[in-house]
Amino acid sequence: MTMGTDSRSGSDPIGQEGRRDEPLLRLVGVSKSYPGVRALDGVDLEIWAGECHAILGQNGAGKSTLVKIMSGIEAPSEGELYFEGARVRFARPVDAQQAGIYTIHQELSLSPALTVAENVYISDLPRNKLGVINWNAVRRNAAAAVRNLGFDIPVDTPVQMLSVAEQQVVEIAKALHHRARVLLLDEPTATLPQPDVDRLFEVVDKLRSEGVAVVFISHRLDEVYRLCDRISVMRDGRRIQTRSVSELAPDAAVRSMVGASQVDFLGQITSGARRRINPQVVARDAPVIVDVRGLSDSHLLRDISLTVKVGEAVAVTGLVGSGQSELGAALFGSRARTAGEISVHTTRRLRARSPGEAIGAGLGMIPEDRKSQGLVLDMTVKANISLASLGSINRFGVRRGGKESDIADEMIRDLGIKVWDAEQVVGTLSGGNQQKVVFAKWIAAGADLLIINEPTRGVDVSAKESIYDGITRYLAEGGSVLLLTSELSEALMADRIHVMQNGRLTESFEHEATNLDHLLGLLR
Amino acid sequence: MSDTLKNRGDQLTAPASAPQQAVRFRVRRLFTGSYVPILLALVVVIIIGSFASPYFLTALNLQNILLSGAIVSILAIGQFMVIVTAGIDLSVGAIAAFATVSSAWILAQGGSLVVAIGGALVICAGVGVLNGLAVVFGRITPFIATLGMMSIIQGISFFVQGGSLIAITNQEFIGLFNGQVLGISSPAILLIVVTIVMALVMRYTIFGRQQYAIGGNSQAALLSGLPVRRNVILAYVISGFLAGLAGLLLAAQLSGGSALVGSGYELDSIAAAVVGGAALFGGKGNPVSAVIGALLIGTISNIMNLRSVQAEGQLVVQGILVLLAVYLTSGGSKDFVRGFNSLFRRRNYAPISN
Secondary structure, three states: OOOOOOHHHOOOOOOHHHHOOOOOEEEEEEEEEEOOEEEEEEEEEEEOOOOEEEEEOOOOOOHHHHHHHHOOOOOOOEEEEEEOOEEEOOOOHHHHHHHOEEEEOOOOOOOOOOEHHHHHOOOOOOEOOOOOEOHHHHHHHHHHHHHHOOOOOOOOOEHHHOOHHHHHHHHHHHHHHOOOOEEEEEOOOOOOOHHHHHHHHHHHHHHHHOOOEEEEEOOOHHHHHHHOOEEEEEEOOEEEEEEEHHHOOHHHHHHHHHOHHHHHHHHHHHHOOOOOOOOOOOOOOOOEEEEEEEEEOOOOOOOEEEEEEOOOEEEEEOOOOOOHHHHHHHHHOOOOOOEEEEEEOOOEEEOOOOHHHHHHOOEEEEOOOHHHHHOOOOOEHHHHHOHHHHHHHEEOOEEOHHHHHHHHHHHHHHHOOOOOOOOOEHHHOOHHHHHHHHHHHHHHOOOOEEEEEOOOOOOOHHHHHHHHHHHHHHHHOOOEEEEEEOOHHHHOOOOEEEEEEOOEEEEEEEHHHOOHHHHHHHOO | OHHHHHHHHHHOOOOOOHHHHHHHHHHHHHHOOOHHHHHHHHHHHHHHHHHHOOOOOOHHHHHHHHHHHHHHHHHHHHHHHHHOOOOOOOOHHHHHHHHHHHHHHHHHOOOOHHHHHHHHHHHHHHHHHHHHHHHHOOOOOHHHHHHHHHHHHHHHHHHHHOOOOEEOOOHHHHHHHHOEEOOEEHHHHHHHHHHHHHHHHHHHEHHHHHHHHHHHOHHHHHHOOOOHHHHHHHHHHHHHHHHHHHHHHHHHHHOEEOOOOOOOHHHHHHHHHHHOOOOOOOOOOOHHHHHHHHHHHHHHHHHHHHOOOOHHHHHHHHHHHHHHHHHHHOOOOHHHHHHHHHOOOOOOOOOOOO
16 A cells, blocks of 8 residues: 555444455545636545445535546546546546446436336346347346335336435345445435435445445535534645544534534634724614515525515525525515515515515515626626616616716726626626626616625635625625625624524524534534 | 725726727627617628629629518517517417417408507407416426417417408508508508617616616516516517517518418528527627617518529528527637737726726
């Protein structure tokens, strides 16, 4: 062995030493660079037979790149992979599968119209001497394979009729049919209701006892601690640590995921006054701009009540997937709700059936993904800025081009958007400038309350600062902000902070009444 | 720390030569505007035509091109209005045929000229409403929704028509749609009017801006409060209406109504819009380019007619033309297009970044 076992990889919880001296799969110094981004940076990782190995990390930590490399979708830029001690190179997913590494992606790769049996045997249907498929054998074996996993699914059913959990079982049966040794489960529980999660976990336990290695990618800590033996924490493309579950307490895991950078950043400020994004202090009896009562939807949100006062910055934070984004969409009318009332300025009730209605009431939304939801990339900066306020430049249906240009030029000047002129196509701008254009759109539309969803995801540090500056300026000019974010340090800049877990608001604090340690303690 | 970052940002404001570069940027945009390549192509084809045949540049021949191109061009404008929203309308040919049948039928029943014209146009716009409803509320993909409508409308046309053709004897009708006004043929006048109106609508109205936004990114359009559903339905209504108008021209040329005359026009109109630079993903192109696209195809086939090229060969050439146009605008020719654009770019020009 050229590489010694990393001392940080922890104790040996299941005693592989006695069984084998080689891990099933070993990554040595694996890096992956895309233009401008280093997605993985020198990752060492060992996956042993019979273990369930969790990979934890925030969005953008490198989990999905790691999965892509282990499953042969992408080749590493640097570093090596070893399977049972032998160097392997995966050019395509098929190569990884032939080695025995199967990945169950979030998007399942079954053929929806084919039956369970056909899907399991799709690549090697048993044939008799005449080349005719032996359907009886297919059905019999597929039924046995599914039953072996503790499920009773009729194998003649087209898979599109099955629940997501059952489809996952079919995928697993297919993988086992091909003698999978390592099973990568990429966020398998993201779309599963609780009883199905339990059934899936029984399957994983069974596989593990049969010596299959399971790699479990998730950001749900409770599941990781229920299911797994070891945890590797990823952050900023690096593997931060690998520990057995008994050695790494959940709050330490969250701290490790969220990152030292944030802790340092805040630690430094908590000694003095912590940064506040709102330049003014909002009076206790300031009028309420938006009042949400008992909001629920059919999928995730449960009984959410909150208010935002005029001039106030309120944050809703939680781990990714807790429901912050869904809350924003429900408020803005782009997501159906099943219960609850939203009133704006105490007088106006929002039926919130459409974003148009919300915009009319003075709301604006800066979406999580500006490229797919915030901007029309092929249109000019000017056209994007005026998109939500076309009514104000409407003269009998004709667009008042002069007024439109004036507004756009004013916005470009005020927000410092770096362009040659307002006619530049927005897709050619940098990320930070594109975000400013989205901002400008809502300022031009005269929005009183901005719902800002994950404003700094995927932008670099300097752009982050200018986005925070933009929020501060918007607040200074009398706007109100509802900040939806999974970055705790970002949430902590707000006047009031709500904590969201599994679609509920669990706690809420004034700016002074909480800090990072406190929030970290709550979020596990 | 944030201060240093901000300062660094400020230093990146455009240097002293910014106005110059901005002007250069605008000039470049002028030459790479979406209508320029297609207009150049038309000019090239006309030059080739003038060498190919001495009759090509005669007034009579040019008027012929315009006359036979008017119907496809009007259909192409309607098709463009749907394509710009990232849809497609396969029913335009059937709707045009339906307009010939219904106007002829109304005239045959003794209906007045106004009723025949108005009735046909209203019915055709109504078919557009159904298309739009199927796409927006039925959530049927535009391809399938309009394919189904094509079949339905064709069936109804045959049913109304009864025999093989309903003759139109009303000379007023024929004069209006296939005659001359002030010495210019009326189809050409209609085409010019429709082109100008739709070009102005797309360029200068709120509605036009909304259509580009909806086609460019329907999600962003919805989240900016645009009436996405209403406008998508309207796109199909406009397409249906213009198909009806094209049908009236067709009826006047034929002196009758027939369910058979529309077939093939749906593909011709799509080809014209695409050759004119409309992207099937939506959000790109303009009505003028769609008309130039139609005239380009019409001119090429006119040249081939003058050189006595067989119909089979003409089909092949038209197909190649469509593929070439799509390759240049949206296919795997990004490098080619970039190379073309770089002809207008100075070496020291760099795209702005943060």
